Amino acid sequence: MCVMALPRSGPIRSEAARLAILDAAVALFAEHGYDHLTIEGIARRAGVGKQTIYRWWPSKGDVLAEAILEGRLLGPQREVPDTGDPRADLAAWLTEIFTLRASADGEGLLRSLVAASAGSAETGRRLRSEILAAPLMDRLSRAMGDAGGPRLEAAADALLGAVILRALSREHFASADMLALVDVVVGPPPR
Amino acid sequence: MCVMALPRSGPIRSEAARLAILDAAVALFAEHGYDHLTIEGIARRAGVGKQTIYRWWPSKGDVLAEAILEGRLLGPQREVPDTGDPRADLAAWLTEIFTLRASADGEGLLRSLVAASAGSAETGRRLRSEILAAPLMDRLSRAMGDAGGPRLEAAADALLGAVILRALSREHFASADMLALVDVVVGPPPR
């Protein structure tokens, strides 16, 4: 009396096509940014029919989200460094995030990620939790002497959000500013 | 000693057309969000030729930026309230920003603003400085006992950025979370 997976005949989903699509999406995203990313372009580049994309993903944002999830977009996650000075480490890492750029059009990659997030719920969710917050949490937790909870989440959002806001406003983000940000959020350095 | 505007004969720019375009852009933006905003749609709604838009603005983002600058988008700026409890006031105002919504498609207005900012430098600049930061500064300055400078800027970016990041990730933002955010950035409440 168990629920049987309803049996299906015919070929199953082609893993090769899936990978080709994700690779093509990542490459085109990096080259031209989110706005110029198109389903047709992905299909062309991947050597795949458009329908094969539409069959499995509802939108270009979700293709991207899956690529992000599998770590294809930014390569292996950058760890926050550990030099003994938690504030400086955090500032360095945030600066790296801020200056993420791979697009041939000179568009910041971070800004493209934000555009993708604005357009796709799934991408938005993953941008925050997996791309940005995940590598940050451990170090931030130690820097704040806080095991977790709302304060830690709030601090992570504050740091990352500030970086995003600066990226959106196309303003320079001097390292002094970055340190000031860390101080405000993490707390003043102990004497 | 003065810069002479080079004199040109011929008809001057039609203010009526300019206003019709900005109004149409604001209305369509509010109704359908940034992604579904089109130059053709604006022109149609405004009763204007497309060329009249392209003549004066390079992209839909810049039309929107001008509308924002003139305060057409959100109406008169919301002031941060003053109830005597600066933390609660800030939290209330941030919550209002977070829940900004006018779109018929259920798209958050804040998310559309972020999309617009990702696509247009001018909009990005104004989103941060005029829409978000401006009404916040005075109250934040008093709450932090800080006259200005990098710390104040960093705090504003942190608060607003956190709100944006949450909006992008489509997560609920409980009022307790909001208070935690304010505490982390502004500092703990005095005993």
Add this chain to the structure above:
Amino acid sequence: MCVMALPRSGPIRSEAARLAILDAAVALFAEHGYDHLTIEGIARRAGVGKQTIYRWWPSKGDVLAEAILEGRLLGPQREVPDTGDPRADLAAWLTEIFTLRASADGEGLLRSLVAASAGSAETGRRLRSEILAAPLMDRLSRAMGDAGGPRLEAAADALLGAVILRALSREHFASADMLALVDVVVGPPPR
């Protein structure tokens, strides 16, 4: 030893769309003349995407040429009548060609055909060979007592060209003039 059509999978050309386009083109051409014939108008009338036209024809002239080839434009070919008086028969038929008119704008259909021919090589070729010369040849051959060859071709061009030139110059073409033309080209009537 035969040329293989390279096999292609995927949908084939829609005959329904092709016919709808040709019908729409013919109708609009007859109604408004060649100058006011537009690809957009054809697409609209045919209930078809513009791209479907551009996919198969390089220009509006070539759409028209195909319609002509299939006899859609002027209906079944008018035969030159046979009353026993070859000169009068030819004159009557030429007069009918001269006065071809279907356009709602009062533009002569012949003039529109000439405009189409000036704009499209294919239409030009067909105007001469299929629309005009074909029904004429048999009768002309008998009237001149000539089995064919350059003299017959020249005579056909002379008759039809004269009619076209008069149509272009918007001059009246009295039946006496028409008879004079036939006499000059075919030769004087036998006594």
Add this chain to the structure above:
Amino acid sequence: MCVMALPRSGPIRSEAARLAILDAAVALFAEHGYDHLTIEGIARRAGVGKQTIYRWWPSKGDVLAEAILEGRLLGPQREVPDTGDPRADLAAWLTEIFTLRASADGEGLLRSLVAASAGSAETGRRLRSEILAAPLMDRLSRAMGDAGGPRLEAAADALLGAVILRALSREHFASADMLALVDVVVGPPPR
């Protein structure tokens, strides 16, 4: 009791502008053909406001017609040569007309003239009477031994029309064909 031209003050029509417009129209027509001739282009090239064109001519066709009338388009009228062999002279002259070409796009000038005629009554009238027929009449009259009248007109139309029809159909017009045409229309050579 005559009709007085109603007295007007103010500047009179600028002859310089008129000439610049006609020159520009002729140059652009020769370079790009009738289809690509535009009022804006003429105005730009002539250094003239569009209104100055619209003030004096109803359409581009009429600008061209005026240029033709003043002999700007084809330079001084080519005379039919006189070598003693009227048939050969006529054939040579008709061949010259047939091969008229000045356009940078490779479009035959004759075909552009036909397009212009199809679009503008005035141009059509002048194409036949002034450009084509006028230089032909004298020689044709002598070749046919005919002082004028419907037969002469018909012969002229037949010769010129045949050349036009061949030009429209983009067919080669061998010199033997041309001689056959002359024979058919003018009559067989005397023995």
Add this chain to the structure above:
DNA sequence: GCCTAATCGAGACGGTACGTCGGGTCTTGGA
């Protein structure tokens, strides 16, 4: 020497159509 009126250059305006791109759906034929 004004005034009036028309001309001229320039070009903004509301439109229509251009030819292209991409969206999302549907239809083949092959595996």
Add this chain to the structure above:
DNA sequence: TCCAAGACCCGACGTACCGTCTCGATTAGGC
């Protein structure tokens, strides 16, 4: 059943011209 290929309808893109209009400057009579 999936896949590649791609035709289909549709809507938007950004551009070119249309014909009308409105400017400021200029230029000729008529007073």
